[in-house]
Amino acid sequence: MPGLIGLLIPLEWTACTADTEHEGFAPGVASFCSRPLWDGAPVEINNQLFQAVIGAVLVIGFWLWMAHGHKVVPGKRQFFGELSYNFIRNGIARDMLGHEYRKFLPYLVALFSFILVNNLFGQFFLFMFPTFSKIGYAWALALLTFVVYNGVGIHKHGFVKYLKNNTIPAGVPWWMYPLIIPLEFLSNFIIRPITLGLRLFANLFGGHLVILVFVVGGTLLLTTTEELAGKPIWLLQAAGGFSLIFSFALFALELFVSVMQAYIFTVLTAQYVATALADEH
Amino acid sequence: MVLPSMSERGGSGEGYRALSMMLAGPIFYGGIGWLLDYWLHTSWLFVLGIIVGVAAGVYLVIARYGRIE
Secondary structure, three states, X not given: OHHHHHHHOOOOOOOXXXXXXXXXXXXXXXXHOOOEOOOOOOOOOEHHHHHHHHHHHHHHHHHHHHHOOOOOOOOHHHHHHHHHHHHHHHHHHHHHHHHHHHHHHHHHHHHHHHHHHHHHOOOOOOOOOOHHHOHHHHHHHHHHHHHHHHHHHHHHHOHHHHHHHHHOOOOOOHHHHHHHHHHHHHXXXXXXXXXXXXXXXXXXXXXXXXXXXXXHXXXXXXXXXXXXXXXXXXXXXXXXXXXXXXXXXXXXXXXXXXXXXXXXXXXXXXXXXHHHHOOOO | OOOOOHHHHXXXXXXXXXXXXXXXXXXXXXXHHHHHHHHHOOOOHHHHHHHHHHHHHHXXXXXXXXXXX
16 A cells, blocks of 8 residues: 555655665655555565556557547647657657658657656656656666667668777778777767666656755745754745745756656667668768 | 757757767776776876877767868
């Protein structure tokens, strides 16, 4: 039950580790701990996995619902579905990938909608927690993109030519190669996927932490009944109220960051695929 | 939502790519310098490695994006 209660009571994530020094409210890394979905459930079956699965189900359901019963003259539902689909199709896939974009469109659409839904979980009741503020979920997506762009690159060029494409830059004299080849390798195969995952994780982790500080700290100050550090109670309560009001501005900011990060992740995935497919750069 | 234009969007991806090149230099050569320092009990190779790495990273970015097409 604790997991289900956690789903229903937003922001009441108390420490779930053995970290007993910071009990109760203090927001920190422990606020991101998962809790098992029911008593005695395996560690892996926790509320965060549960909400990721819900996100996937929502995404699948949305696109299935949007994809059926198309008419020549679109109704409202079909119009909205086509608008969402074309946003990725024309805005990202076709721009970045040129005439080969069709093959990668399903992956990009699924990626964008899955990240977007999971990010928005951070701003909406019932969940109040962005799934990708747990770094493991971000690594999984980055790894998937890593496999995809290297897979299509090797499939198109063959292993040796693909490696050559991505380690030997054009326009560099041969005697610079020993200096440059390790850098190109590191940049293309290690740093780019790592920063891809880190960027998604860090934006949501930081954003959620700031919201926790303002909401949880504001609540604590608003409901205080004793003086703190010599400040009168009314002042503390005023500060708490202000902090709670200001938290709505932060929620708005996080809403923007959520959309932005889903978009950036998809754009960069498309760009990595485009780089892998390019004949020479 | 206001969409960035086509060139701006390609630009952000290329920008992140340039950033990763600039990072690769100091990480790789700084790392080599740090390891050499560790083995040889010196202290200046790490700094030298970072400087060489930054220079190589800048060179790489210029070689890729500085060409007039």
